[in-house]
Amino acid sequence: xxxxxxxxxxxxxxxxxxxxxxxxxxxxxxxxxxxxxxxxxxxxxxxxxxxxxxxxxxxxxxxxxxxxxxxxxxxxxxxxxxxxxxxxxxxxxxxxxxxxxxxxxxxxxxxxxxxxxxxxxxxxxxxxxxxxxxxxxxxxxxxxxxxxxxxxxxxxxxxxxxxxxxxxxxxxxxxxxxxxxxxxxxxxxxxxxxxxxxxxxxxxxxxxxxxxxxxxxxxxxxxxxxxxxxxxxxxxxxxxxxxxxxxxxxxxxxxxxxxxxxxxxxxxxxxxxxxxxxxxxxxxxxxxxxxxxxxxxxxxxxxxxxxxxxxxxxxxxxxxxxxxxxxxxxxxxxxxxxxxxxxxxxxxxxxxxxxxxxxxxxxxxxxxxxxxxxxxxxxxxxxxxxxxxxxxxxxxxxxxxxxxxxxxxxxxxxxxxxxxxxxx
Numbered sequence: 129x130x131x132x133x134x135x136x137x138x139x140x141x142x143x144x145x146x147x148x149x150x151x152x153x154x155x156x157x158x159x160x161x162x163x164x165x166x167x168x169x170x171x172x173x174x175x176x177x178x179x180x181x182x183x184x185x186x187x188x189x190x191x192x193x194x195x196x197x198x199x200x201x202x203x204x205x206x207x208x209x210x211x212x213x214x215x216x217x218x219x220x221x222x223x224x225x226x227x228x229x230x231x232x233x234x235x236x237x238x239x240x241x242x243x244x245x246x247x248x249x250x251x252x253x254x255x256x257x258x259x260x261x262x263x264x265x266x267x268x269x270x271x272x273x274x275x276x277x278x279x280x281x282x283x284x285x286x287x288x289x290x291x292x293x294x295x296x297x298x299x300x301x302x303x304x305x306x307x308x309x310x311x312x313x314x315x316x317x318x319x320x321x322x323x324x325x326x327x328x329x330x331x332x333x334x335x336x337x338x339x340x341x342x343x344x345x346x347x348x349x350x351x352x353x354x355x356x357x358x359x360x361x362x363x364x365x366x367x368x369x370x371x372x373x374x375x376x377x378x379x380x381x382x383x384x385x386x387x388x389x390x391x392x393x394x395x396x397x398x399x400x401x402x403x404x405x406x407x408x409x410x411x412x413x414x415x416x417x418x419x420x421x422x423x424x425x426x427x428x429x430x431x432x433x434x435x436x437x438x439x440x441x442x443x444x445x446x447x448x449x450x451x452x453x454x455x456x457x458x459x460x461x462x463x464x465x466x467x468x469x470x471x472x473x474x475x476x477x478x479x480x481x482x483x484x485x486x487x488x489x490x491x492x493x494x495x496x497x498x499x500x501x502x503x504x505x506x507x508x509x510x511x512x513x514x515x516x517x518x519x520x521x522x523x524x525x526x527x528x529x530x531x532x533x534x535x536x537x538x539x540x541x542x543x544x545x546x547x548x549x550x551x552x
Contacts, residue, residue, distance in 0.1 A: 134344030139218040141261060142243035143251035147274040151243055151314040152206065152217055155336065158321040161208040168250070183435045237261075239268040239342040241335075242293070246279045246311070249289045250296055259300045263449050263505055265521050265529075265543050268295070270308045270338040276327065277313040283329045285310045299491070308338045348411035352438035353522055355378030355384070356470040356517075361416070362424040370427060371416045372471065374401045375526040377415065377435070379409045387431050388424075389442040389515035391552050395420045430472030432517035432527065440527075442550040443518050445479065445511040448530060450542030452506070456535075458499035467510070469518050469544075470527050476516075480509035494552035507545070520544050 140148045206217045218237055240261050244254055245486065261269070271293050279285040290309050296309060309325055311319060312335050318324040321336040357372045379385075383396045397418040399406045409415045432440040434441040454460060464477040485505040493504075500506050521528030523545035532540040 133214045134213045136342055137237045138239050139237035140241045141257040143253040146243045146245040147314050154314040154320050154380045159208050165262050183448045209245050212340050212540045238345045240266045241270045243272050243274050244293055245275045246285055248438045250292045257295055263451055267305045268342055272335055273311045276311045277316045281326045310335050310338050348376040351376035352434050355433040358471050360424050360427055365417055368419050368422045368424050369416045373414045374409055374411050384436045385433050386439045387427050387433050388440040388517040392438055394422050423438045440517045441547055442515050443547045445549045446547045447509055448542045448546045449507050449545055450540045452500050452502055452504045452540045454537055455502050455539050458501045460499045465532050468531045472516055474516050475513045478508055479511045482507040515550055520546050
């Protein structure tokens with residue numbers, strides 16, 4: 129574990145055609161994370177399709193359909209490293225009907241880069257993405273004002289757009305000290321990894337420096353143990369072996385643990401990963417562990433393991449901030465779809481619609497609305513149909529995110545704000 133670089137998931141968001149994919153491609157290319165050969169292939173492909181300037185974007189838009197249409201549909205992942213950090217870049221779609229994927233991507237991100245084209249400035253989706261990022265728990269953002277070449281690298285235009293975006297982000301709930309603004313031109317390669325010769329007036333960081341200065345997420349090692357169970361096996365001659373990934377804290381053989389919501393206290397006999405016995409397991413490790421005196425029927429997928437000194441919370445009910453992504457009619461009090469939270473899937477009932485929020489502005493739209501429809505954001509009260517172990521998003525992000533599914537679709541997504549704990 130020691131000596132490992134911090135790992136951050138960064139999502140690129142913003143209005144369609146403002147240059148998200150091209151920026152990611154340029155960043156990968158300039159940092160040497162994209163080979164000359166890949167780049168030449170992309171350039172040839174782009175020319176052949178008559179979309180010369182799309183070469184870098186093609187790196188991200190790998191789906192054939194996206195190449196034909198020139199739009200980003202799905203969420204894409206790319207890895208790159210700096211001397212300080214390891215990054216996974218999540219490239220989110222800008223199209224209106226692709227907001228679902230963008231929310232999915234944002235829910236996995238630690239920080240965001242919002243791309244705004246200098247000429248067009250703030251667009252409807254710039255607003256919506258900014259607000260959704262805030263709902264999904266993103267606090268830190270780099271705002272890259274792109275396509276500066278199209279406005280002749282005008283400092284005046286940069287300042288105008290910056291002012292507009294700053295107003296918008298503050299009204300969505302972002303704090304100014306958590307925002308970094310940079311002017312860039314991804315296509316020309318200005319201010320991506322080296323200081324821009326065409327914008328001598330700009331004295332701030334390059335895009336890469338700005339992204340590299342995101343604070344690493346709090347080390348999950350220092351937090352209490354939380355391990356959501358993925359599966360439980362009964363292995364002959366060994367006994368009950370739950371399997372799961374440690375999200376926070378560490379686990380050692382002989383640790384005294386408690387499994388929630390079943391409220392079972394037991395001891396860890398042994399831990400293994402990839403058929404190797406471990407003396408200690410860390411966040412990110414997918415492990416199997418053998419328990420003393422626990423039957424396979426006692427625990428299940430979705431249960432959460434913690435140390436007896438700091439048991440995982442069990443929610444009788446909880447408050448969440450959600451975005452309705454798609455609902456054919458409307459969500460009303462009494463609606464009971466399936467909630468997906470970490471490895472748990474459980475039916476939960478909407479018991480109160482506290483207030484709806486306008487995603488375009490982030491302002492309260494209505495107190496106690498009668499219903500919520502597609503596109504609405506809201507604060508809601510939820511009651512699980514049976515006990516479930518979850519945590520507030522701000523304490524354990526991995527255990528505080530939720531996706532709501534019904535009729536084979538993701539209906540809504542959001543984060544848990546607070547919990548009414550079940551007392552044992």
